[in-house]
Amino acid sequence: MSLAMFVQHLLNGLTLGSLYALIAIGYTMVYGILRLINFAHGEIFMLGAYFVFWGVTLFRLPWFIAVIGAIVVTSFAGIIVDRVAYKPLRNAPRISALISAIGVSFFLQNFAIVVFSAIPREVQRPAWLVKVIIVGKVRILPLTLVVPALSFVLMMGLLYVVYKTKPGLGMRAISRDIETSRLMGVPVNRIIALTFGMGSALAAASGIMWALRYPQLQPVMGVIPGFKAFIAAVFGGIGSIQGAVIGGLILGLMEIMIVAFMPSLAGFRDAFAFILLIIILLIMPTGLMGEKLEDKV
Amino acid sequence: MDPKYKRNYAFNGIAVLLLVGALFWSRGNLDGYKIQIMNLIAVNIILALSLNLIYGFTGLFSLGHAGFMAIGAYTCSLLILPATYKQTMFLLQAPMWPFSVMHAPFFVAVIIAGLAAAFFGFLIGLPVLRLGGDYLGIATLGFAEIIRVLANNMPRVTNGALGLKGIPSYSNLWWNYGWCLLTLYVMVRLVRSNFGNALKAIRDDEVAARAMGINTFRYRLTSFTIGAFFAGVGGALLASLLTTIDPRMFIFTLTFNVLMIVVTGGLGSITGTILAGIVITVLLEWLRFVENPITFAGMTVPGVPGMRMVVFSLALLFIILFRHQGIMGRREFSWDWLFGLFRKRREA
Numbered sequence: 094m095s096l097a098m099f100v101q102h103l104l105n106g107l108t109l110g111s112l113y114a115l116i117a118i119g120y121t122m123v124y125g126i127l128r129l130i131n132f133a134h135g136e137i138f139m140l141g142a143y144f145v146f147w148g149v150t151l152f153r154l155p156w157f158i159a160v161i162g163a164i165v166v167t168s169f170a171g172i173i174v175d176r177v178a179y180k181p182l183r184n185a186p187r188i189s190a191l192i193s194a195i196g197v198s199f200f201l202q203n204f205a206i207v208v209f210s211a212i213p214r215e216v217q218r219p220a221w222l223v224k225v226i227i228v229g230k231v232r233i234l235p236l237t238l239v240v241p242a243l244s245f246v247l248m249m250g251l252l253y254v255v256y257k258t259k260p261g262l263g264m265r266a267i268s269r270d271i272e273t274s275r276l277m278g279v280p281v282n283r284i285i286a287l288t289f290g291m292g293s294a295l296a297a298a299s300g301i302m303w304a305l306r307y308p309q310l311q312p313v314m315g316v317i318p319g320f321k322a323f324i325a326a327v328f329g330g331i332g333s334i335q336g337a338v339i340g341g342l343i344l345g346l347m348e349i350m351i352v353a354f355m356p357s358l359a360g361f362r363d364a365f366a367f368i369l370l371i372i373i374l375l376i377m378p379t380g381l382m383g384e385k386l387e388d389k390v
Numbered sequence: 391m392d393p394k395y396k397r398n399y400a401f402n403g404i405a406v407l408l409l410v411g412a413l414f415w416s417r418g419n420l421d422g423y424k425i426q427i428m429n430l431i432a433v434n435i436i437l438a439l440s441l442n443l444i445y446g447f448t449g450l451f452s453l454g455h456a457g458f459m460a461i462g463a464y465t466c467s468l469l470i471l472p473a474t475y476k477q478t479m480f481l482l483q484a485p486m487w488p489f490s491v492m493h494a495p496f497f498v499a500v501i502i503a504g505l506a507a508a509f510f511g512f513l514i515g516l517p518v519l520r521l522g523g524d525y526l527g528i529a530t531l532g533f534a535e536i537i538r539v540l541a542n543n544m545p546r547v548t549n550g551a552l553g554l555k556g557i558p559s560y561s562n563l564w565w566n567y568g569w570c571l572l573t574l575y576v577m578v579r580l581v582r583s584n585f586g587n588a589l590k591a592i593r594d595d596e597v598a599a600r601a602m603g604i605n606t607f608r609y610r611l612t613s614f615t616i617g618a619f620f621a622g623v624g625g626a627l628l629a630s631l632l633t634t635i636d637p638r639m640f641i642f643t644l645t646f647n648v649l650m651i652v653v654t655g656g657l658g659s660i661t662g663t664i665l666a667g668i669v670i671t672v673l674l675e676w677l678r679f680v681e682n683p684i685t686f687a688g689m690t691v692p693g694v695p696g697m698r699m700v701v702f703s704l705a706l707l708f709i710i711l712f713r714h715q716g717i718m719g720r721r722e723f724s725w726d727w728l729f730g731l732f733r734k735r736r737e738a
């Protein structure tokens with residue numbers, strides 16, 4: 094493999110990885126706080142993508158406004174999901190909330206089939222994003238530079254909120270101990286809603302960029318990226334934002350590189366992540382950067 | 391023998407005879423579509439009972455049912471398809487050796503299908519059952535996905551994405567309800583035995599169960615393997631019932647439907663699983679009408695594709711939010727309960 098090809102694969106892997114990372118952050122934040130696998134997160138990702146292309150094609154909004162609008166609407170969708178399906182189950186057994194999450198995921202998928210129809214839709218991409226630049230022998234799609242850069246900015250913004258602001262302090266407090274935080278005056282429900290909102294906003298951003306990278310919209314488009322991002326979150330150590338980012342990047346690079354170096358395995362691409370998951374859970378259940386959890390008796 | 395037991399045995403016998411009579415009647419009097427629904431009810435009950443053993447009675451949140459069903463379905467189909475037919479059907483690549491010639495009668499094929507699923511259940515259970523709670527759910531879900539991807543990419547065994555067609559439809563009311571009764575019998579005996587008590591102890595408090603000297607891992611693994619066996623049997627019967635299978639059939643939705651039956655019926659209630667199995671299978675078919683155009687008073691309302699699963703996912707959400715114990719909770723039907731009901735009424 095030539096160096097130029099390698100650089101191209103590297104950029105593709107980085108793009109895919111940062112898309113996974115953005116979704117994984119939402120999983121890891123919700124899991125850190127509620128110990129809940131938010132199965133509906135992949136569908137939030139799908140909604141984000143659909144909303145933008147609705148905005149652009151139906152309402153003829155300029156791209157910039159459509160993107161901002163879609164992210165805002167999607168983060169509200171995430172908050173509503175929490176309100177309706179998870180909040181009433183805060184004190185129920187954890188598995189109940191998990192089944193509820195699966196229910197929401199199926200509901201949103203089929204709702205999207207009803208509203209948007211199951212026929213895949215093509216995405217009209219802005220021309221400047223897909224005009225190939227040639228640097229030496231390397232052919233670069235501007236998209237593969239924009240996506241990682243934008244993702245990096247979003248992640249920095251998120252880390253700022255989590256580590257430098259008061260609501261972020263609340264989030265970290267709740268992830269330690271929800272009851273004590275409540276006693277200390279942390280507005281628990283508002284902070285949880287904020288967590289869902291932020292996670293959903295990142296998922297929406299990822300969904301939009303995903304649709305630009307792989308220009309097709311489908312109601313089930315969120316399922317596989319959602320599972321893989323969850324695996325990335327487990328890989329990085331669930332509950333840790335930095336871990337989710339690293340896990341996402343490694344998973345994205347791994348997928349692209351395995352297919353690039355061993356094209357005969359391309360058909361098994363969707364299985365890599367799940368095999369990785371099972372291996373991780375066996376040898377390192379807390380992931381790369383996770384805290385050790387122990388059963389409380 | 392205690393007269394009460396004698397009476398219960400007698401009533402169980404009568405109930406089975408009634409079922410046989412009902413099957414005879416429906417075979418003569420119902421059309422093919424209704425018979426198909428009755429078959430699906432039996433298969434769904436088998437699948438849901440096996441998931442209830444794993445999840446409802448042992449507390450293992452497993453989302454791998456579609457994987458076990460796929461293993462069972464493919465094993466059984468490859469065993470009952472005639473060898474010459476297999477040669478012509480495998481368009482992509484010729485079938486691999488043991489799969490190209492192996493053949494068995496239906497009953498044996500179903501048992502081998504169950505054993506194959508149980509074997510994979512044991513293999514995957516060995517590592518992943520050490521995980522708890524939702525991690526187990528994700529790992530088993532991953533297992534089911536891996537099986538599906540493998541089925542898609544092993545054209546010499548599974549005929550790849552084309553799937554298997556023309557599977558002999560040996561599966562009929564007698565086979566399905568026979569297997570259903572057998573599953574029911576095994577489940578009731580298991581759950582009522584000491585083994586079942588140990589499973590329930592693990593479900594309710596694993597640490598306490600371990601402190602009482604229960605080898606929790608071994609019990610979990612056994613329960614998981616038995617559940618996988620019956621999931622494989624269900625998959626085998628389903629394959630012969632539908633006569634075609636392909637990898638796309640075994641997506642997560644399949645597991646979701648089974649999970650839906652178990653949760654609706656009540657986790658840890660065999661009676662609930664049977665009731666929910668009947669209700670949900672009938673509803674799933676009946677709701678197809680919302681996806682077809684309806685002509686009403688001269689106006690045609692176009693059908694809405696996807697509406698059926700919208701209704702179902704809302705129903706699941708509703709149950710989990712407002713009645714998370716399901717129809718039956720953990721209660722069971724028993725003859726004693728039925729007669730107690732009459733006695734109370736007479737006294738009152």
